[in-house]
Amino acid sequence: MPVRKRKTKKRAETKSLPVSLDDVVSLLIQIEPDDKKKFQQLSEGITALSNDSSLDPQIISLAMEAKDRIDRYISGEIHDAEDVLVEASMLLEQAANVRDTAIYPVGNIEVKNQKNAGKEKGSTEDSPVEETKVETAPDILSPPENNRVIAESEASEEAAIQTSLPADADHELIAEFIMESRELLESSETALLELENNPEDFEAVNTVFRAFHTVKGTSGFLGLEIVSKMAHLAESLLSRIRNKEIRLLGGYADLALKSLDMLKKVVAIVEEALRGESLVIPEGYEELMGVLTDPDAVGISEETAETLEDSVDLTESEEVDIVWEPQQDEHASSTGSREANPPVQKKKTVSKRDAEYESSIRVNTARLDRLIDMVGELVIAQSMVSQDKRLLEENSHELLRKVTHAGKIVRELQDLSMSMRMVPLRGTFQKMHRVARDLSRKSGKDVELVTDDGETEIDRHMVDILNDVLVHMVRNAIDHGVETPEEREMAGKSPTGTVRLKAFHSGGSVVVEIQDDGRGMNREKIFQKAVKTEIVDADSQLTDNEVFNLIFAPGLSTSEEITDVSGRGVGMDVVRKGIETLHGRIDINTEPGIGSTFTVRLPLTLAITDGMLVRVGSERYIIPTIGIHLCFRPKQDALSTVSGRGELVMLRGDMMPIFRLHNLFEIESAIEDPAQGLLVVVGDENRRCALLVDELLGQQQVVAKSLTKAVGKVPGVSGGAILGDGQVGLILDPNEVAAQARQTHGIYRVQTMNGLPAA
Amino acid sequence: MDSNGMDSSLNPQDSNNGVACLGGKYLTFFLSDEEYGIEILKVHEIIGQHPITRVPQTQKYLKGVINLRGKVIPIVNARLKFNMAAIEDTNETCIIVVNIRGTEVGIIVDRVSEVVDIANEDTEPAPSFGTGCNTDYILGIGKVQERVMILLNIDRVLLANELTHFEELASGTEKLTA
Structure with a gap:
């Protein structure tokens, strides 16, 4: 990656410091398990780092420990690159944490080390240790003045955050950062939601932690304070979870998701700033910062306040190291060299995904579209040749055979190019979990969203539109379909409502089905409402289906009051428009008291x-x-x-x-x-x-x-x-x-x- | 000077101020006996007659669309656009493909004439015929020897009305019949 290197060199010149901890960490993040040369580089980098006398000795000792593992791998003493990477990154992360504690004095970072973890939270700036660290810090982190800004602003409790990108910002790097962060944040959202259901899933904790950490590291490196500060505090929260001080439940879960949303927001803002807009601090940023700094102080807790279960004792923090692995290599986990971890199944799918990810490259979508377009033209051009009258008249079997052969290849090429644009619906379904979660909380209903594995593939271009459609359909199902727990119990149903979302192929099209076990649609209510909003005449004779289809009309909502969830009659109109754009069809099937099923039928591709x-x-x-x-x-x-x-x-x-x-x-x-x-x-x-x-x-x-x-x-x-x-x-x-x-x-x-x- | 002319044409909003430099190369064509000019840099190519697919429910002057090497481009009949009587195609009828803000559009003209180089002093701003006649789409008047030609602001010709028309159409389909 030449770009990044250039940056490093630039810094090296200004600082007369060969390597910084960030550089080493970023090198480690990028490393491929089978690239020994990179390992060598890493080892050298750490050596250089250890010569820097301004660094905290604790950092150096941690770094040297990491180097020791790496060296042993290079010399062939250890064979499993995965293990080495895991250990090294853990150690370097700790080192970074030690340093960060010094740089960001307010954020109560929990270093794995018990001694540090037990330290007073939010220890003030006057603590002698902190002070010396702040002084040494400028040598570690990017521009020295930035550090001072952080330190000062934290001291005055008033964040003087930059309002524009740093003057020397490398736009290309920032653009790359934005893309990377998006991906990371998305995967951590999934992990967070998973974590909420299964708080013991340390795999997920680490995914999120790593994502926040990477975002923090890179944004700090790029001088994007607005991002790095938020990521830092979010990371602190996660690190508390990782250290088993708290569990990701109730208030903490909300807080983690909120900070994730905020991170997404600030990343979006940075993206806008790239296009020349000014950096605006989003609404609620300051508040969230305040809450994150000390969540306990504002009364955030696990809600379901339980002490840690007996089975989870502190020795398990050892296990964290084992459970955590980069899972870049399927084979490594199947060698059996490691103990089978409890969430085997989940891990398998994760590592499979990662393996897929690893073997893929990023292609500019415009280029891909052009390719698919051209292949489309080729198909037509080929059929023009094969249907040419002369070809049939001339009775040349040899020629006909060749043309047919070319035709076969062209068709295969077409299939292949089409499949390049297909993406699984998994990501879309995952987003729906978030929608369902938020909405069920807001509406006080107990709803479980059950999705299939989302392996069904669909054209990339359709995913975004389908996403909007599904959001509204899930909202509709939860808000209008599923009853409150009390109503459900009265009706003899389980208090937890279920919304099922599944997708499958059927007859050359993709079918997405969303099914709720709620109250079903009320024909009379819809009809009355439609008459009231003057969509139909009161004396119209409509079939059931016609009535049910009225819900797609703009401005019609059966909600009695307008809430922030529904009631404006916009949602289903969006659904209708979206499905029209996708050249799809929607069918409604509803039974009073039993529930409704919406079936969306879509073509495989729009191309x-x-x-x-x-x-x-x-x-x-x-x-x-x-x-x-x-x-x-x-x-x-x-x-x-x-x-x-x-x-x-x-x-x-x-x-x-x-x-x-x-x-x-x-x-x-x-x-x-x-x-x-x-x-x-x-x-x-x-x-x-x-x-x-x-x-x-x-x-x-x-x-x-x-x-x-x-x-x-x-x-x-x-x-x-x-x-x-x-x-x-x-x-x-x-x-x-x-x-x-x-x-x-x-x-x-x-x-x-x-x-x-x-x- | 040339580049000035270009600038003004790229930005049709201020291109008909009259004082802009209009000198440069123009492709000229005939509609009946009137000669028109299009800035040469706007012209993509000149093609012969193509089988045109009619697009229903559009303006009369929009003859339809053609396949130009895999691209679907619209074809506008210049005569109808300028409210002139339509004529049967002759063997001189051809299509000038112009590039308007990245979109190619074909214009059916009676006959393509030549490429002329018009000096700036041989041009005049668009004349005003009063309120009854909109001269927005005219860049100016060019004089070559004894001939007078109308220099078209082709962006205006093809975009101005179209845009509003399309918006109307779009809003029309929004309405849902219940």
Whole structure:
């Protein structure tokens, strides 16, 4: 990493100090288990560090201990690189903690060492030990003036935090830091939530601790005080948990999550600062800092105040070292050299994930998209070649064979490139746990969110939108679906409500299902509300499904009062829009007293659309296969006209309106008689309608291209695609077409049954 | 001077102040017997006729979209855009592909003429025809020998109306029929 090196060198010049502890730590973090050269470098770095007389002797002794392990690994005395890395990083972390205690005098850092841990919390600046350390500190941490700022501001209890990035900030490095921190913070959120359910999971504690520590270290190194201070205090909290002083329950859990959120916020602010905005201290930053400095003082506790269980005695802190491992190597853990730890299963999945992570590289998404685009073009170009008439006419079997062969390779390439953009839904599901947790606390309901393993993959581009959709659906399920514990008990259910979230593949699409065991939807209540908000007329005759679909209408909420959770009628509208954007479909299934199930059906990817090519007059359109229920040619007696309300067709006992695409799109010379043409049944479960087209030309996979940039949003058209003959075909959005047709119905010419104009 | 001209054209908001430097190279084309000029740096390429896919429910002057080597680009009929009568395609009809803020747009014109170099002193600011006639999309008037040509602010021509139109369309589809 040349960039980082340059930075180090720069510092070395200004400080005439060959290496700092931070450098060594960052080197250690980056090290690959099988890279002996790096180990050598590390060892040398520590040697250099130990020559620095200004350092606390305790730091040096810890560092030398780490060096000893590393040297023994280099010399081949120890074989397991993992072990060495674990031990070395533990030692260096301790060293850093010793140093940090000196630099940040207020933060009551618990060093593993019992002696230090027992030290008075928040020991004041006048303590002689602290003072000497503050003096030595400038030599260790980046710009000396920064330290003074920290020390001073802490002393005056008023954080004079920078309002802009440091003048010498390396933007590239900061950008890298932002990306890295995001990842770290995300993984620690998962770990924190896990930890809350299983407070003994030290694996998770260490994940979070490490994440905070890395964020702190890097941000301090980059001079991003706003981040490093928060990370530091958050780390202190975690270190107390790690040292078994407290457990991550109740208030502490909230506090940890809050500081995580704050960290995310400040990282986002730094990102904005990169774009030239000024660094604004987010709301609540100061308060949180205050609380974190001494959580106990403001009455934060485990709530469920219990003393540590007997089984957890202090000797277990030894075990921490064993449980903690970087898990970069699956094989190392399977050698059996180590004792099997209790959470075996969990660890396995974690290490598998890490292994995946290790063997991946980061690619600019724009480049990846371009690649996928180009492959899409290749597929089309190939099909243009293979469908060329001359190829078939010339009767050259040899040539045909070659073209077919190329076609196979192209298709394989297409599959491969598509899979590159697929990501598992795991991350999205994990976020939902957080949503559910927060909401169940806020609403006083006892809700358990059960998700599957989230291995189902979906296009990366869809994940963000799906995320928003699911957030609102989970909120809806918890807020509207699940009852309060009292109500549940009265209804004879378990007081804990369950919301199940699962995803699976079905028939070429991804199905995401969210199921609650709550009270179900109240038809009457929704209908009344819809009448009240003037979405429907009071005398409308609606089917159950139509009524339930009303919840997706903007402005409709069955909540009696507006809370910060729900009641504005926005949530489900977001769901509807999101699913529309994703070209998906949502179905509702609800049973009063038993619960509701929302089924979202989505295409695997937005890039390639599986479509049916239809002809209307001289025009061709693609209707996404996912939106088509069926196609049929109606018998004359199935057609009927309702005066002023257009045409209807009877299909298996259901009446549905017919919309003429040629009328809507003003196409001449199209088939006018439905009995001569073909009806394509589209639309949501309960709002089906039939589109009249001339004929089906066949099924085709097309690469959807946005038209918005070219011609803006065209109602009823979701995009364009290049067809086999090189011409552009428009992809229709059946739902939009139907909605449009309904809108223009008033000015629609009523046709008689045989298709001739009525007048 | 050239670069000044460029700057003003990149920023159409202040490009029709008249005093801007309009000198430079222009691609000229004909619509019936009127000659128009487009700054050469805006022009991407000139292509012959392509099969155009009509896009329903859009403005009349938007002829549709074509496939330009894998890209879908819109085609605008300049005659219809300027409220002139449409004519049948001839073998001189062609499409000028211009680049507007990163988006390619094709313009159907009757005939492409030539590339001319117009000195700054041979240009005049856009004339004002009073309130009835919007001259926003005209950069100015250029004179080459005895010919007079209208120098187009192509960004304005293709963006101004479109944007508002598209916004209307977008808001129209927002409404949900219950």
